[in-house]
Amino acid sequence: MLKRLSLLFGLIAALGLLRPVLADGNHLVDVVYGHKEGVALSMDVFKPDKPNGIGVLWMVSGGWFSNHKDINPELAKYFNSRGITIFEVVHGSQPRFVLPEIIQDINRAVRFVRYHAADWNVDPNRLGISGGSAGGHLSLTIGAYGGPGDPNAKDIVDRASSEVEAVACFFPPTDFLNYGSEGLSAMKIEKLKSYWHVFGVNDQTSEADRSKIGHDLSPIYGNLSKMPPTLIIHGDADMLVPLQQSERFMAALEKNNIPHKLIIHKGGGHGWLGIEKDAVSLVEWFEMYLSKK
Numbered sequence: 397m398l399k400r401l402s403l404l405f406g407l408i409a410a411l412g413l414l415r416p417v418l419a420d421g422n423h424l425v426d427v428v429y430g431h432k433e434g435v436a437l438s439m440d441v442f443k444p445d446k447p448n449g450i451g452v453l454w455m456v457s458g459g460w461f462s463n464h465k466d467i468n469p470e471l472a473k474y475f476n477s478r479g480i481t482i483f484e485v486v487h488g489s490q491p492r493f494v495l496p497e498i499i500q501d502i503n504r505a506v507r508f509v510r511y512h513a514a515d516w517n518v519d520p521n522r523l524g525i526s527g528g529s530a531g532g533h534l535s536l537t538i539g540a541y542g543g544p545g546d547p548n549a550k551d552i553v554d555r556a557s558s559e560v561e562a563v564a565c566f567f568p569p570t571d572f573l574n575y576g577s578e579g580l581s582a583m584k585i586e587k588l589k590s591y592w593h594v595f596g597v598n599d600q601t602s603e604a605d606r607s608k609i610g611h612d613l614s615p616i617y618g619n620l621s622k623m624p625p626t627l628i629i630h631g632d633a634d635m636l637v638p639l640q641q642s643e644r645f646m647a648a649l650e651k652n653n654i655p656h657k658l659i660i661h662k663g664g665g666h667g668w669l670g671i672e673k674d675a676v677s678l679v680e681w682f683e684m685y686l687s688k689k
Contacts, residue, residue: 429508442472448479451518455527532568540618564627572610625655631664
């Protein structure tokens, strides 16, 4: 999903810290935040000239595919120009890894950034998360399910919290049990069948198992009473992730008295020309809720 977003953006052009390559004065390449199954998990760090203490993790994820080639320096410029440090996070990619494993990676990434925040002049208590489509889903998932670390963990990074203080994202799936209309499971929609394996679902999966999986992987069923302030930008002509997904999530936040905003892009599909301009709205949201009081 986010591959389309990355292309559109492209139109405008220490524990675990294993000696990252310095691409230039403000760009650290391949900062390793974890390992699994012999694979190094890494992110690129884009530092502003004058950091304001805000850090934002950007999910490099489209259809829960994640690739270093989709790391986008042009996107980082929107954040860096306002003093925000951005971490473009690459996670374990499908089809090798399924969603529960991918979500573990993102929790790890947040913990890593929080633990090492001082290394990048970032306040560990002023972290945001962002992404588009699958990346938006992962952002909301951290907002809804992120939590304290394990105080007894052998790896000190895993003792840090994976909670964030603000979320801002594009067109995210939010409720796999009510996808486009009430009672319609995303794991029964034929056009989404190519994604079923990411959930761990196939034609033989029972109805009960589909319901449990859909529930457990949907941000809307997380602890929304502790959800941080959340902004979503969504097109009203999106045929892949219905606008209903964001509307449903906003309604749930309203019930929980959580600060929220939905920006509807008229005529926008799953991405649109000029979408890079909407990055300014993301930046302004993070500034509103993460600036030092």
